[in-house]
Amino acid sequence: MMNTKSLYQEVVLDHNRNPRNYGSLDNANRSADGHNPLCGDHLNIKINLSKGYINDISFQGESCAICKASASMMTAKVKGKTQEEAETLIQEFREMTIGKLELDSNHHLGHLTVFSGVRDLPTRVKCAILPWHTLHAALNSVATVSTEAGNDPMHVSIGNA
Amino acid sequence: MKLAESLLKSPGTPMFNIEQIRSDFPILKLKINGKPLVYFDNAASSQMPQSVIDRMIRYQTTQHANINRAVHYLSETATEEYEKSRNKLKCFINASEDREVIFTSGTTEAINLVAHGYGRKFISSGDEIILTTLEHHSNIVPWQMLAEEKGARIRVVPINNAGELLIDEYEQLFNKHTKFVGITHVSNALGTINPIKQMIEFAHARNVPVLVDGAQAAPHMKIDVQDLDCDFYAFSGHKLCGPTGIGILYGKAFLLEHMQPFKGGGDMIASVTFEKTTYNTIPHKFEAGTPPIAAAIGFGAAIDYLSEIDMSVIEAHEHDLIDYATEKISLIPGLRIIGDATKKVAVLSFAIDKIHPHDIGTLLNQEGIAVRTGHHCAQPVMRHFKVPATTRASFSFYNSMSEIDALISAIQKVQKIFS
Numbered sequence: 001m002m003n004t005k006s007l008y009q010e011v012v013l014d015h016n017r018n019p020r021n022y023g024s025l026d027n028a029n030r031s032a033d034g035h036n037p038l039c040g041d042h043l044n045i046k047i048n049l050s051k052g053y054i055n056d057i058s059f060q061g062e063s064c065a066i067c068k069a070s071a072s073m074m075t076a077k078v079k080g081k082t083q084e085e086a087e088t089l090i091q092e093f094r095e096m097t098i099g100k101l102e103l104d105s106n107h108h109l110g111h112l113t114v115f116s117g118v119r120d121l122p123t124r125v126k127c128a129i130l131p132w133h134t135l136h137a138a139l140n141s142v143a144t145v146s147t148e149a150g151n152d153p154m155h156v157s158i159g160n161a
Numbered sequence: 162m163k164l165a166e167s168l169l170k171s172p173g174t175p176m177f178n179i180e181q182i183r184s185d186f187p188i189l190k191l192k193i194n195g196k197p198l199v200y201f202d203n204a205a206s207s208q209m210p211q212s213v214i215d216r217m218i219r220y221q222t223t224q225h226a227n228i229n230r231a232v233h234y235l236s237e238t239a240t241e242e243y244e245k246s247r248n249k250l251k252c253f254i255n256a257s258e259d260r261e262v263i264f265t266s267g268t269t270e271a272i273n274l275v276a277h278g279y280g281r282k283f284i285s286s287g288d289e290i291i292l293t294t295l296e297h298h299s300n301i302v303p304w305q306m307l308a309e310e311k312g313a314r315i316r317v318v319p320i321n322n323a324g325e326l327l328i329d330e331y332e333q334l335f336n337k338h339t340k341f342v343g344i345t346h347v348s349n350a351l352g353t354i355n356p357i358k359q360m361i362e363f364a365h366a367r368n369v370p371v372l373v374d375g376a377q378a379a380p381h382m383k384i385d386v387q388d389l390d391c392d393f394y395a396f397s398g399h400k401l402c403g404p405t406g407i408g409i410l411y412g413k414a415f416l417l418e419h420m421q422p423f424k425g426g427g428d429m430i431a432s433v434t435f436e437k438t439t440y441n442t443i444p445h446k447f448e449a450g451t452p453p454i455a456a457a458i459g460f461g462a463a464i465d466y467l468s469e470i471d472m473s474v475i476e477a478h479e480h481d482l483i484d485y486a487t488e489k490i491s492l493i494p495g496l497r498i499i500g501d502a503t504k505k506v507a508v509l510s511f512a513i514d515k516i517h518p519h520d521i522g523t524l525l526n527q528e529g530i531a532v533r534t535g536h537h538c539a540q541p542v543m544r545h546f547k548v549p550a551t552t553r554a555s556f557s558f559y560n561s562m563s564e565i566d567a568l569i570s571a572i573q574k575v576q577k578i579f580s
Contacts, residue, residue, distance in 0.1 A: 064519040064520050
């Protein structure tokens with residue numbers, strides 16, 4: 001059985017307390033809202049995307065610590081990356097949270113593997129994945145996404161639009 | 162410790178030995194994450210004593226066949242045991258006749274049965290149905306579906322900040338269009354006990370029938386449907402130490418007789434030709450198909466178990482639990498109790514500053530403590546208190562004071578992690 005404490009590590013708690021890239025973005029040209037109706041979590045992601053590069057990114061919203069820390073670390077990770085690189089990270093992150101990614105394989109997640117513990121907590125997978133699902137929507141000019149019904153990220157392929 | 166001592170012998174009630182009670186429930190011996198299980202999710206589903214488990218095994222091992230059909234020994238035995246269970250339920254809620262007790266799959270199906278059987282027959286365009294803010298989604302959605310189909314209108318009784326219904330507003334909602342009232346006896350999210358007897362009396366004075374959702378009340382107090390004079394009363398077996406997949410709808414016989422059937426099939430008919438089917442008498446009219454026989458018999462065994470302890474003893478112990486828990490939890494800084502009605506059952510919903518309920522739930526689980534986090538299928542209640550979700554600890558008579566102490570120290574631990 002997984003140790004929950006390994007999920008609530010200092011890095012996660014720190015990003016929850018002091019989220020990076022939190023707020024709005026004046027020069028955003030992409031935006032999406034993500035919503036998890038089961039727990040009421042919602043967040044908005046804004047991006048300045050130019051010539052295929054994520055020049056700037058921000059997020060805001062209300063959510064649990066897992067979701068907020070995941071969003072904070074995600075924005076820090078994808079800022080300055082190309083859209084294609086971000087899509088690869090989205091795909092890898094998703095696979096990690098559902099236990100389909102070998103952690104010692106050649107992936108690009110770095111510190112984000114701190115969230116690998118959610119694969120043992122099925123009820124919390126969506127908390128970790130919501131920001132990534134919303135980022136994918138923003139990159140692909142989809143205004144709103146939900147974690148439920150037809151949009152359930154567990155059933156809809158994300159990462160390769 | 163005075164409280165713990167008073168627990169062992171509440172004045173005026175028989176001896177209540179918590180350790181003996183706990184030993185009846187095998188699941189309470191479990192360890193979760195290396196810690197003794199503290200099960201505080203009783204409002205979602207309660208645990209089962211060994212006697213109920215044994216009864217279901219005995220049925221399945223020595224008494225099982227389909228009911229109401231064959232003339233052989235096992236079929237007759239199964240039918241007899243199934244009907245004995247119906248009688249136990251009838252006595253438990255003090256209904257006047259066995260045939261007023263319909264077995265359903267649970268509270269949700271019971272409410273849907275009334276929305277279909279009564280609502281679709283007697284409610285039409287322009288009619289109004291009164292519900293309350295405290296309803297579980299299962300006492301909202303069936304009525305919305307009906308209202309949409311018929312062009313009827315839903316009116317909603319508001320609540321105050323303690324989580325109590327505003328009875329004046331309830332009374333003002335009545336007019337010549339009012340055709341039905343659906344009220345929960347006890348709020349699943351907050352624990353509020355509603356003054357249903359008074360509300361039923363008011364509705365009856367205006368010839369309006371009342372359905373009571375008793376899912377959260379029946380596990381905690383003595384229910385007397387004749388004293389309440391409710392027209393319908395619904396609850397589930399799995400919240401009363403019984404199995405899932407079984408519940409009952411109590412309905413007054415003359416109403417049930419005038420209602421249309423809910424599901425068509427075997428058992429619910431008197432005769433069938435392709436030209437016309439004549440329906441069976443109640444309760445069979447509403448029990449199409451083979452029911453969950455073992456579950457119904459298990460439900461009967463759970464009623465035996467609870468009756469032996471006595472619902473008034475259960476109520477007294479749970480009262481001590483909620484008083485103790487409320488007192489202790491109120492001392493935690495940054496914690497807000499959601500719903501502090503004057504009359505409530507042993508349910509404690511709360512929010513903690515800057516910590517999301519889902520994080521609390523996951524970390525309490527690490528300590529072996531099972532609570533429910535989320536909107537509790539009562540989104541209108543969450544909206545009133547302007548919270549997306551709460552953490553809910555719901556107690557049962559088999560919970561102890563020391564388990565509440567474990568919850569308090571685990572919450573303090575969670576706060577420390579997030580500090």
